[in-house]
Amino acid sequence: MSESAHSDCGCQTHEGEPVVCFEGVSFSYGNNLVVEDADFDIFKGESVCVVGPNGGGKSTLLKLMLGLLRPDRGQVRLFGQSTKRGRARVGYVPQQIEFDPLFPVSALDVALMGRLRQGSFGFVSKADRAAAQQALEKMGLAGKSREPFASLSGGQRQAVLIARALVAKAELLLLDEPTAHVDVAAEERLMAGLKALGSELTIITVSHDLAFVSRAVPKVVCVNRRVHVHPTAKLTEERIRELYGHEVRMVQHGHEHLDSRGGHRHG
Amino acid sequence: MGEFFHALSDPDLGFLRNALLLGMIGSIPLGAVGTFVVARRISYLAAAIAHSVLGGIGAVLYAREVLGWAWLHPMLGALLAALLSAGVIGWVSLRSKQREDAVIGAIWVTGMAIGLLFIARTPGYIDPMAYLFGDILLVTTADLWIAGGVGALVAGILLLWHRQIVAVCFDAEFAVIRGVPADGIYLLLLLLTALTVVTLVSLVGIVLVIALLTLPPAIASLRARSLGQMLMASIVLTGGFVFFGLGFSYSLNFPTGPSIILLAALVYLLANAGNRLLRR
Numbered sequence: 169m170s171e172s173a174h175s176d177c178g179c180q181t182h183e184g185e186p187v188v189c190f191e192g193v194s195f196s197y198g199n200n201l202v203v204e205d206a207d208f209d210i211f212k213g214e215s216v217c218v219v220g221p222n223g224g225g226k227s228t229l230l231k232l233m234l235g236l237l238r239p240d241r242g243q244v245r246l247f248g249q250s251t252k253r254g255r256a257r258v259g260y261v262p263q264q265i266e267f268d269p270l271f272p273v274s275a276l277d278v279a280l281m282g283r284l285r286q287g288s289f290g291f292v293s294k295a296d297r298a299a300a301q302q303a304l305e306k307m308g309l310a311g312k313s314r315e316p317f318a319s320l321s322g323g324q325r326q327a328v329l330i331a332r333a334l335v336a337k338a339e340l341l342l343l344d345e346p347t348a349h350v351d352v353a354a355e356e357r358l359m360a361g362l363k364a365l366g367s368e369l370t371i372i373t374v375s376h377d378l379a380f381v382s383r384a385v386p387k388v389v390c391v392n393r394r395v396h397v398h399p400t401a402k403l404t405e406e407r408i409r410e411l412y413g414h415e416v417r418m419v420q421h422g423h424e425h426l427d428s429r430g431g432h433r434h435g
Numbered sequence: 436m437g438e439f440f441h442a443l444s445d446p447d448l449g450f451l452r453n454a455l456l457l458g459m460i461g462s463i464p465l466g467a468v469g470t471f472v473v474a475r476r477i478s479y480l481a482a483a484i485a486h487s488v489l490g491g492i493g494a495v496l497y498a499r500e501v502l503g504w505a506w507l508h509p510m511l512g513a514l515l516a517a518l519l520s521a522g523v524i525g526w527v528s529l530r531s532k533q534r535e536d537a538v539i540g541a542i543w544v545t546g547m548a549i550g551l552l553f554i555a556r557t558p559g560y561i562d563p564m565a566y567l568f569g570d571i572l573l574v575t576t577a578d579l580w581i582a583g584g585v586g587a588l589v590a591g592i593l594l595l596w597h598r599q600i601v602a603v604c605f606d607a608e609f610a611v612i613r614g615v616p617a618d619g620i621y622l623l624l625l626l627l628t629a630l631t632v633v634t635l636v637s638l639v640g641i642v643l644v645i646a647l648l649t650l651p652p653a654i655a656s657l658r659a660r661s662l663g664q665m666l667m668a669s670i671v672l673t674g675g676f677v678f679f680g681l682g683f684s685y686s687l688n689f690p691t692g693p694s695i696i697l698l699a700a701l702v703y704l705l706a707n708a709g710n711r712l713l714r715r
Contacts, residue, residue, distance in 0.1 A: 234612055236608060236611065236612075255612050255614075256613075256614055258612065260609060260612050262606070262608065262609070265605075265606045265609075267605055267606065268474060268476060270474075270656045270657075271474050271604070271605060271662075272656065272659045272660055272661050272662055272664070272665055273601065273605060273661070273662060274660070274661060277601070277661070277662075278605070280598070281598075281601075281602045281605070281606070281609060281610070281613065282613070284598060284599065284602055284610065284613040284614070284615055285613065285614055286613075286614030286615070287614070288598075288599075289595050289596065289598075290593075290594060290595050290596050290597040290598040290599065291598075292598070316660060332609070336613065
């Protein structure tokens with residue numbers, strides 16, 4: 169794609185090529201339109217949250233970014249390249265993975281998966297091992313690298329999956345609901361850890377937790393089939409009601425937390 | 436078992452040595468591939484591949500008798516049938532999101548039906564039971580060569596790509612993002628499974644080989660702390676089951692295939708029970 173084509177796609181206040189560029193992207197599962205005409209850019213160093221009701225298309229949007237799904241219309245570019253080429257520079261942290269608890273892999277084995285490259289062979293280099301070990305240490309798992317992945321707690325598994333994404337030398341980090349399975353303290357640690365990774369890194373986080381969003385990031389991507397991008401400050405109660413299609417209840421958990429109940433489901 | 440050791444050195448009982456040698460060689464691909472079959476939970480697919488092998492064996496037996504292709508070894512037919520059904524099953528399991536189990540079940544029985552029809556039309560008496568449940572007298576030197584070749588191939592492929600295979604078994608989506616061709620690796624695993632089940636078909640048969648593929652890794656997984664440990668333990672267990680199963684069958688004059696499998700099943704039950712007691 170030429171440079172001039174890039175200037176057409178949305179936000180123009182940033183210099184340089186967008187890290188993520190959606191151009192008129194629509195996607196449906198069968199007859200069910202999940203993402204409609206999404207048009208937005210995300211630039212280097214930005215921290216962005218993707219919010220919206222269940223089934224609104226948040227995970228679909230991530231899968232489109234990763235090239236795991238192909239848009240019916242429009243195109244998605246990563247670092248100005250096709251998603252298939254660009255995703256080598258992406259670290260992806262899934263919400264949770266379905267794995268066999270009897271599958272005997274250690275935390276270090278899982279982190280090492282982040283060092284796989286196209287065309288690489290089965291040998292683990294010293295550099296691979298050191299990088300994986302370092303990423304685990306960074307996530308507070310220094311002493312756990314030999315532990316079986318299945319024996320770790322939910323929060324620790326999440327940390328291993330983040331370490332796996334980090335060792336890929338990611339320039340873009342995609343996190344799918346990183347706070348879904350951890351407590352408030354772990355969430356704070358996670359956010360502090362992510363912030364410490366530096367301003368070069370672009371981070372896109374899918375979240376249900378609107379309080380988390382308002383504290384953590386300056387920009388939100390609202391997804392409910394249509395995709396709108398705006399500063400977090402503009403995420404007013406009215407806007408949230410519009411997005412979720414119903415009232416969003418305040419629930420006190422010791423920290424301020426907006427909880428969404430019900431909502432539409434689009435598959 | 437004393438008689439068994441004695442018999443192994445008897446020059447007239449070469450078939451017994453062949454059977455033991457086949458079991459020892461075959462335990463390498465069986466334990467290694469079985470580890471991934473169990474970890475990836477595709478035992479059902481492996482069973483379908485193993486059963487459809489009868490189609491290839493039947494076709495070769497027919498070709499030998501009716502077309503005069505005496506040079507064609509039944510195990511070559513088995514290998515071809517296994518690879519073909521692994522390809523079809525892999526394609527169905529990757530492409531069709533619905534009714535995968537029904538289609539795989541259909542391939543399972545279609546292969547067997549084809550084999551039985553060919554056998555029915557082949558002149559002379561052939562007992563399909565020998566192929567279904569194994570017959571120690573069916574073991575030939577060709578089996579040893581096939582098992583050796585498959586063992587070397589499996590070991591080579593695992594050495595080169597074990598990280599990729601492990602990554603795909605653990606989390607295929609992430610592997611794809613890291614540039615690993617997950618569908619290709621999955622198909623490779625199925626093809627290796629196909630080659631592997633054929634290696635011991637003559638010894639334990641089409642129906643029983645699947646137990647020898649899955650029980651040792653299932654036992655090993657109870658205690659193994661790494662995939663490497665699970666794989667090595669599976670190979671040793673498979674070799675042990677063949678050795679002692681063969682010994683019991685010779686001493687007690689039992690059919691070999693069922694003896695080996697029953698031993699594996701018993702150890703599996705005991706290991707599970709023991710593991711539960713230890714956890715209390």
